Amino acid sequence: MNAYGDIIGQAGVKDHLRKAVLRGRVSHAYVFGGAEGMGKAGLARAFAKTLQCLAGKDEPCGVCASCRAFDGGNHPDVFYVGLAGKKSIGVNDVREKIVREMETRPYSYRYKVFIVDGAETMTPEAQNALLKTIEEPASYGVFLLLSANPALLLPTVRSRCILLKLTPILPTEAESLLLSKGVPAERAAFLAAYAQGNPGLALRLAESEDFTELRDETLAEAEKIHGLDCAEALSRFPAFEKYRDRIGEVLDILLLFYRDALVDSEARGKNGAPGLVVRKADCSPMQPGLVVRKADCSPIQPGLVVRKADCSPMQPGLVVRKADCSPMQPGLVVRKADCSPMHPGPVVRKADCSPIPARPTARELLTKFYAVLDAKRALAANANFQMAVEVMLMRLSREPA
Numbered sequence: 001m002n003a004y005g006d007i008i009g010q011a012g013v014k015d016h017l018r019k020a021v022l023r024g025r026v027s028h029a030y031v032f033g034g035a036e037g038m039g040k041a042g043l044a045r046a047f048a049k050t051l052q053c054l055a056g057k058d059e060p061c062g063v064c065a066s067c068r069a070f071d072g073g074n075h076p077d078v079f080y081v082g083l084a085g086k087k088s089i090g091v092n093d094v095r096e097k098i099v100r101e102m103e104t105r106p107y108s109y110r111y112k113v114f115i116v117d118g119a120e121t122m123t124p125e126a127q128n129a130l131l132k133t134i135e136e137p138a139s140y141g142v143f144l145l146l147s148a149n150p151a152l153l154l155p156t157v158r159s160r161c162i163l164l165k166l167t168p169i170l171p172t173e174a175e176s177l178l179l180s181k182g183v184p185a186e187r188a189a190f191l192a193a194y195a196q197g198n199p200g201l202a203l204r205l206a207e208s209e210d211f212t213e214l215r216d217e218t219l220a221e222a223e224k225i226h227g228l229d230c231a232e233a234l235s236r237f238p239a240f241e242k243y244r245d246r247i248g249e250v251l252d253i254l255l256l257f258y259r260d261a262l263v264d265s266e267a268r269g270k271n272g273a274p275g276l277v278v279r280k281a282d283c284s285p286m287q288p289g290l291v292v293r294k295a296d297c298s299p300i301q302p303g304l305v306v307r308k309a310d311c312s313p314m315q316p317g318l319v320v321r322k323a324d325c326s327p328m329q330p331g332l333v334v335r336k337a338d339c340s341p342m343h344p345g346p347v348v349r350k351a352d353c354s355p356i357p358a359r360p361t362a363r364e365l366l367t368k369f370y371a372v373l374d375a376k377r378a379l380a381a382n383a384n385f386q387m388a389v390e391v392m393l394m395r396l397s398r399e400p401a
């Protein structure tokens with residue numbers, strides 16, 4: 001509890017903090033910089049606990065009076081300052097909770113440690129009040145400022161602090177974390193990629209039913225749009241307007257989808273796989289038989305590559321649905337247990353005679369990826385919502401033959 005081992009990744013920051021203690025070179029002020037969920041608070045707590053630990057090692061012993069008081073949440077010489085429901089940390093908060101407290105020596109332990117969460121929300125007056133304390137610190141004062149955006153701190157404050165920047169953890173680390181919490185493998189892989197190295201975000205999303213629904217709807221929409229012409233694609237606008245408040249998440253899901261599809265298509269290219277797609281053969285009466293062709297329209301041969309139902313990266317255990325990803329209906333359902341070539345036989349039945357869109361090429365995927373990225377950037381720059389989404393939809397639609 002409250003130990004470095006609780007935090008995934010961040011080897012560099014942990015190493016720095018450990019060495020500072022071992023070498024007796026603990027600074028008076030640190031900024032822990034990183035997005036919500038990266039582990040700033042966990043690291044700061046482990047460091048504060050170590051500083052006060054009576055064992056005097058580079059990590060907390062966990063059993064001394066100080067460690068027990070810390071874990072019990074009633075350590076007399078560790079102080080927490082945060083937003084507590086407000087939008088900013090004001091000058092009075094800093095004066096009462098930090099400046100005044102610093103006038104007296106620690107009650108029982110070596111330091112007085114102040115953990116300031118949301119430090120960038122301190123008003124300039126509050127930062128200036130803190131600055132005076134940091135500039136001429138009593139020997140026992142240690143300030144741990146946690147910030148999602150250290151650039152928002154006054155330069156005068158920043159320059160007095162050691163900046164410890166948290167770095168994204170590896171996708172494999174995030175995936176292991178999710179698997180250890182019982183998240184199913186396929187979902188863990190997606191969330192680990194989506195969270196982009198933020199373990200807290202990955203965990204939060206894993207617990208969110210909401211997000212799963214959003215992801216499924218978004219991916220279904222992406223599949224649908226690929227087969228539509230420009231005008232039809234524009235008519236999908238309401239599906240995006242519905243999630244106007246969560247458009248950032250929607251676009252991130254799309255970016256990940258196209259990125260994975262690109263990686264997948266590159267991998268297929270490198271392996272020399274022909275890039276087969278399922279197509280309807282003709283409109284003759286339904287009968288069992290193959291309707292598979294290569295993308296390049298070379299002679300039909302038995303063999304089949306189909307996409308996974310959820311469009312996440314290919315892995316053994318493929319489940320296949322209709323090539324156009326519309327809701328499952330009787331007919332045109334194919335299954336294959338792995339990616340090995342399929343021998344002629346039990347495969348496809350025709351359901352109807354509508355055209356099935358071919359799998360997008362790498363170039364198309366790249367175009368689509370940038371369509372989403374551009375929309376994301378435009379919206380971040382406060383572009384008109386409808387215009388940004390409509391431009392994206394046009395670029396996501398089927399290219400004219």
Ligand SMILES: [Zn+2]
Pocket residue numbers: 052053054055060061062063064065066067068
């Ligand atoms: Zn201890």
